[in-house]
Amino acid sequence: xxxxxxxxxxxxxxxxxxxxxxxxxxxxxxxxxxxxxxxxxxxxxxxxxxxxxxxxxxxxxxxxxxxxxxxxxxxxxxxxxxxxxxxxxxxxxxxxxxxxxxxxxxxxxxxxxxxxxxxxxxxxxxxxxxxxxxxxxxxxxxxxxxxxxxxxxxxxxxxxxxxxxxxxxxxxxxxxxxxxxxxxxxx
Amino acid sequence: xxxxxxxxxxxxxxxxxxxxxxxxxxxxxxxxxxxxxxxxxxxxxxxxxxxxxxxxxxxxxxxxxxxxxxxxxxxxxxxxxxxxxxxxxxxxxxxxxxxxxxxxxxxxxxxxxxxxxxxxxxxxxxxxxxxxxxxxxxxxxxxxxxxxxxxxxxxxxxxxxxxxxxxxxxxxxxxxxxxxxxxxxxx
DNA sequence: TGCAGTATGTACCAATTAGTATATACTGTA
DNA sequence: TACAGTATATACTAATTGGTACATACTGCA
Numbered sequence: 001x002x003x004x005x006x007x008x009x010x011x012x013x014x015x016x017x018x019x020x021x022x023x024x025x026x027x028x029x030x031x032x033x034x035x036x037x038x039x040x041x042x043x044x045x046x047x048x049x050x051x052x053x054x055x056x057x058x059x060x061x062x063x064x065x066x067x068x069x070x071x072x073x074x075x076x077x078x079x080x081x082x083x084x085x086x087x088x089x090x091x092x093x094x095x096x097x098x099x100x101x102x103x104x105x106x107x108x109x110x111x112x113x114x115x116x117x118x119x120x121x122x123x124x125x126x127x128x129x130x131x132x133x134x135x136x137x138x139x140x141x142x143x144x145x146x147x148x149x150x151x152x153x154x155x156x157x158x159x160x161x162x163x164x165x166x167x168x169x170x171x172x173x174x175x176x177x178x179x180x181x182x183x184x185x186x187x
Numbered sequence: 188x189x190x191x192x193x194x195x196x197x198x199x200x201x202x203x204x205x206x207x208x209x210x211x212x213x214x215x216x217x218x219x220x221x222x223x224x225x226x227x228x229x230x231x232x233x234x235x236x237x238x239x240x241x242x243x244x245x246x247x248x249x250x251x252x253x254x255x256x257x258x259x260x261x262x263x264x265x266x267x268x269x270x271x272x273x274x275x276x277x278x279x280x281x282x283x284x285x286x287x288x289x290x291x292x293x294x295x296x297x298x299x300x301x302x303x304x305x306x307x308x309x310x311x312x313x314x315x316x317x318x319x320x321x322x323x324x325x326x327x328x329x330x331x332x333x334x335x336x337x338x339x340x341x342x343x344x345x346x347x348x349x350x351x352x353x354x355x356x357x358x359x360x361x362x363x364x365x366x367x368x369x370x371x372x373x374x
Numbered sequence: 375t376g377c378a379g380t381a382t383g384t385a386c387c388a389a390t391t392a393g394t395a396t397a398t399a400c401t402g403t404a
Numbered sequence: 405t406a407c408a409g410t411a412t413a414t415a416c417t418a419a420t421t422g423g424t425a426c427a428t429a430c431t432g433c434a
Contacts, residue, residue, distance in 0.1 A: 162344060
């Protein structure tokens with residue numbers, strides 16, 4: 001039996017998909033082992049504190065991805081408009097044009113809300129603030145910048161809910177296009 | 188021991204709160220009995236098919252509430268603008284100004300998605316279509332009506348996600364106010 | 375080649391899971 | 405007052421839960 005050797009990074013990505021599909025409480029260890037192909041041995045090797053640590057790692061991983069690929073671009077003081085464009089591109093790609101949900105959003109509404117509220121709170125605050133800053137730098141007034149940043153993040157999350165609910169990913173791409181139009185400073 | 192006699196309607200409301208707090212898979216029968224005060228005897232008396240039936244009943248109940256208090260007003264051909272105003276009032280009240288989440292949205296993102304996709308799909312489609320119809324009757328073009336209806340429902344759901352995530356209900360009330368401004372035909 | 379660290383499989387455990395069976399009590403009605 | 409329908413409590417079960425223990429294998433490096 002050829003042992004498939006994995007490393008923690010791969011494990012996190014695989015486990016993330018399980019949580020995405022079944023939620024936190026809905027993902028039993030049996031489900032996780034089956035769907036990832038990782039046995040309990042590997043799982044508890046990578047995540048000694050079990051399921052809770054798996055979820056923490058997954059959420060941290062998503063946060064980290066957004067920090068690097070979205071928030072960093074928004075904070076780039078030199079090219080705010082370009083940063084906002086990059087945000088829309090990254091978001092569209094990350095959520096597979098509406099076929100993928102936001103794990104942070106799902107955990108916020110579902111079980112594990114209180115268990116992970118720290119990461120969740122930080123994720124959405126950071127996003128909104130970084131976007132607001134970028135809008136400010138493109139010429140928005142402070143009030144308009146905050147308002148529009150909130151509108152965009154709200155729109156993205158709501159679109160993911162509706163896309164999943166109506167099984168129509170197009171809701172997501174349509175919403176992204178509409179939100180872009182709210183920011184005339186980008187092409 | 189004075190037996191607290193309940194009826195199915197009370198049971199549904201009580202169980203709904205549990206699902207709202209812990210999600211579907213996160214609500215064990217133990218949690219449900221404790222939090223509702225209803226024993227297994229009562230629970231399986233009202234819902235012979237167990238947990239699945241409890242969730243179905245709860246989702247149907249919410250759908251029914253929206254049908255009566257929101258969608259019906261939107262369909263009232265005589266006063267479309269008034270119907271839209273009533274929708275905003277009802278939504279603000281129902282979600283406790285952002286302190287309460289949308290069970291349909293939570294179930295859509297979390298576990299039970301496939302188990303309840305029928306009700307979920309119907310709820311959001313009905314809402315969007317009823318609102319689109321009302322907007323049409325206030326003078327929107329067909330395209331603008333559909334677009335704006337989607338924007339409003341997306342905004343409401345997204346605002347609930349963010350309000351919960353950032354533990355700031357104000358996100359919700361702010362969003363409702365902003366969405367109203369997108370519809371000049373209402374006051 | 376040996377050895378330490380990393381990765382994995384599997385047998386096991388106590389606790390909890392959803393669900394069942396059954397006895398009982400309360401209620402309205404004839 | 406008898407009786408049928410409704411509501412409830414409790415003891416039980418088989419399966420599953422998250423987690424542990426431990427033996428084993430593969431890896432790179434000295």
